[in-house]
Amino acid sequence: MKVTQIVVTAHRNPPVANPKRDALQSLPGSGSVTVTVHTDEGISGVGEVSFGRIAGAPDALAAVIEHELKPIVFGTDPAYVRATHQEMLRETEYHGSFGLAMFGIAALDTALWDCLGRARGVPCWQMWGAVHERIPAYAMVGWLNYSDAEVQEICARAVAQGFHAVKIKVGFPTLAEDVHRIKVVREAIGPDIRLMVDANQSLRTAEAIRRGRVFQDLGCYWWEEPLPADDIDGYAALAAALDIPVATGENLYTPYDFACFLARDAVDIIQPDLRRGGGPTGLLQLGLLAHAFRRPYASHGGGPVQLNIMACLPNALYLETGLIPPGSPLKLVDGCALLPQGPGFSWA
Numbered sequence: 490m491k492v493t494q495i496v497v498t499a500h501r502n503p504p505v506a507n508p509k510r511d512a513l514q515s516l517p518g519s520g521s522v523t524v525t526v527h528t529d530e531g532i533s534g535v536g537e538v539s540f541g542r543i544a545g546a547p548d549a550l551a552a553v554i555e556h557e558l559k560p561i562v563f564g565t566d567p568a569y570v571r572a573t574h575q576e577m578l579r580e581t582e583y584h585g586s587f588g589l590a591m592f593g594i595a596a597l598d599t600a601l602w603d604c605l606g607r608a609r610g611v612p613c614w615q616m617w618g619a620v621h622e623r624i625p626a627y628a629m630v631g632w633l634n635y636s637d638a639e640v641q642e643i644c645a646r647a648v649a650q651g652f653h654a655v656k657i658k659v660g661f662p663t664l665a666e667d668v669h670r671i672k673v674v675r676e677a678i679g680p681d682i683r684l685m686v687d688a689n690q691s692l693r694t695a696e697a698i699r700r701g702r703v704f705q706d707l708g709c710y711w712w713e714e715p716l717p718a719d720d721i722d723g724y725a726a727l728a729a730a731l732d733i734p735v736a737t738g739e740n741l742y743t744p745y746d747f748a749c750f751l752a753r754d755a756v757d758i759i760q761p762d763l764r765r766g767g768g769p770t771g772l773l774q775l776g777l778l779a780h781a782f783r784r785p786y787a788s789h790g791g792g793p794v795q796l797n798i799m800a801c802l803p804n805a806l807y808l809e810t811g812l813i814p815p816g817s818p819l820k821l822v823d824g825c826a827l828l829p830q831g832p833g834f835s836w837a
């Protein structure tokens with residue numbers, strides 16, 4: 490099987506009126522890029538990456554894929570997807586295999602694996618060999634711009650949908666405001682639902698330790714990304730000072746970055762992102778790397794690709810998702826997401 494055509498489509502969305510906000514940024518949304526890989530056997534595969542912000546990103550990414558990555562993938566056999574992944578890393582090294590270059594690699598890597606699964610007629614988790622039949626899922630619903638009443642309402646809705654865990658943003662200007670928010674949410678979800686907190690890189694080490702001690706006394710389940718993503722010394726100090734697990738990794742890129750965090754005991758739960766981790770090829774590697782250090786894997790973002798990957802990781806802990814919209818193929822049983830059953834990364 491050979492790749493004979495690659496179609497790249499940028500989707501531009503107008504910014505939404507009331508953007509969601511975390512402690513770092515506003516997220517007005519700005520679209521996505523879809524790549525469809527066609528082959529000489531009539532089988533195709535799709536990869537998509539989306540953006541929470543950066544207005545010009547879809548067009549910029551489409552250009553990177555069109556001019557730089559597409560020529561590498563054209564003519565290859567999808568069965569050699571890991572070789573193609575290596576080649577894309579090598580080719581982008583001159584300006585850096587990060588940022589948009591890595592988002593493009595992720596889109597194509599996803600499309601090639603999807604193609605391979607569809608060619609075999611099985612879900613990718615079946616090709617790779619699975620460990621789990623379902624993955625515990627949590628709802629990231631507590632945005633910083635919501636009022637107390639809004640955050641209570643949406644967290645209660647997540648519990649009503651069947652989630653056993655919810656995540657909220659913290660990192661308000663003061664610890665007192667964070668504590669207030671956690672108590673308000675706890676009131677809405679009751680004592681038995683797990684509650685994770687995420688400060689999106691907004692604090693310095695001493696303050697992250699101070700707040701983390703209070704959050705662990707309040708029974709929060711993990712303390713996510715309180716420090717700048719690359720502050721390995723800060724994360725090592727934080728993890729040493731606290732009992733609450735420190736979760737990070739959504740803004741890290743390479744296996745070497747993760748290996749440094751793991752070897753330094755600077756992270757308790759890794760949270761790879763499908764785009765920054767370079768697609769399924771990258772995330773499978775990151776997941777097993779963390780498993781070697783006996784650390785769990787929680788996804789950044791959800792969807793069928795992360796579910797396929799996590800099905801194959803012994804250390805899969807939690808799938809991140811939002812509220813389940815009407816008509817969604819995502820199904821929860823006992824707080825766990827069921828695996829997609831369709832070929833490649835399709836749902837059914």
Ligand SMILES: [Mg+2]
Pocket residue numbers: 687689713714739
């Ligand atoms: Mg986060």
